[in-house]
Amino acid sequence: MTELIERCADIIAQASGLLITAGAGMGVDSGLPDFRGTEGFWRAYPALAQARIAFEQIANPHAFQRHPRLAWGFYGHRLDLYRKTSPHDGFRILRKISDRLDHGGFVVTSNVDGHFQQAGFEPQSVCEIHGSIHWLQCFEPCCDEVWPAEDVLPATDSNTCELISPLPLCPRCGALARPNILMFNDFGWIDHRSEQQHRAFQSCINAQRRPVILEFGAGTSIPSIRRLGDRSNAPLIRVNPTAPQVEQPGHLGVKAKALDFLMALETQLRQRGFMG
Numbered sequence: 001m002t003e004l005i006e007r008c009a010d011i012i013a014q015a016s017g018l019l020i021t022a023g024a025g026m027g028v029d030s031g032l033p034d035f036r037g038t039e040g041f042w043r044a045y046p047a048l049a050q051a052r053i054a055f056e057q058i059a060n061p062h063a064f065q066r067h068p069r070l071a072w073g074f075y076g077h078r079l080d081l082y083r084k085t086s087p088h089d090g091f092r093i094l095r096k097i098s099d100r101l102d103h104g105g106f107v108v109t110s111n112v113d114g115h116f117q118q119a120g121f122e123p124q125s126v127c128e129i130h131g132s133i134h135w136l137q138c139f140e141p142c143c144d145e146v147w148p149a150e151d152v153l154p155a156t157d158s159n160t161c162e163l164i165s166p167l168p169l170c171p172r173c174g175a176l177a178r179p180n181i182l183m184f185n186d187f188g189w190i191d192h193r194s195e196q197q198h199r200a201f202q203s204c205i206n207a208q209r210r211p212v213i214l215e216f217g218a219g220t221s222i223p224s225i226r227r228l229g230d231r232s233n234a235p236l237i238r239v240n241p242t243a244p245q246v247e248q249p250g251h252l253g254v255k256a257k258a259l260d261f262l263m264a265l266e267t268q269l270r271q272r273g274f275m276g
Helices: 002-013 024-030 037-044 046-050 061-066 068-084 089-099 192-207 224-230 258-271
Strands: 017-022 105-109 126-128 131-138 146-148 177-181 211-216 236-239 252-254
Touching: 002 211, 002 236, 002 252, 002 258, 017 089, 017 192, 017 224, 024 258, 037 046, 061 068, 068 131, 068 177, 089 105, 089 258, 105 192, 105 224, 126 192, 131 192, 211 224, 224 236
Parallel strands: 017 105, 017 211, 105 126, 211 236, 236 252
Antiparallel strands: 131 146, 131 177
16 A cells, blocks of 8 residues: 555656545545445435435435425535534645645535535635535526525424424525535536536646546446546546546556545655655
């Protein structure tokens, strides 16, 4: 493992910029659930397990139609959890590495928790391909506006997973509001915020000379993040404790958790004088 970490450190030290790509596994070291498999999801939400409601059924616009308090109980609990959970120390390490590269760092993530921004990454350097739980939109929708969820203070009954505080409403038409997140079978997601972020990502990539991709915790069931690395000609370092396999020669797979890898990487970069 040490030799592999040394190779990763050599690649990063010679890069012009860092592209950080992250799936749900990135948040596990912070104590967040990653909903891996139905049983994993039900362990996190026993009330939904008792009702035999799978992740795909509750993370779905139809759930807001059928049972808005249950749907908002699930998303409200997550919103509260993400607000209260501190990003792990690996986020700090990634920021320090980015700060030492000529073109800095840019984040592309399928996570909706907002933890990269919470850890100090500039919002203009983060692309959230599935949206963010910290932003809302009208469920109808009556318009294409999105707004911050900072006024939503969810209270949830843990026995039923139902929201017991007031349902969030659209300030424009008074209809039910929903998270500005791409859900399963979702044809009403307002994506202009994520599209703007994607344009910033493209501009960043176009400006890079020698980028390196650091991928963390990207799953195979919804492989949006993995595809980004697999299709890139830039060096890819894939960090994953269960699925580190890579497809292209020159790409590296590291079987490790994000935080363990980043702490070892920081040590190697310090030895090279790359990090103070």
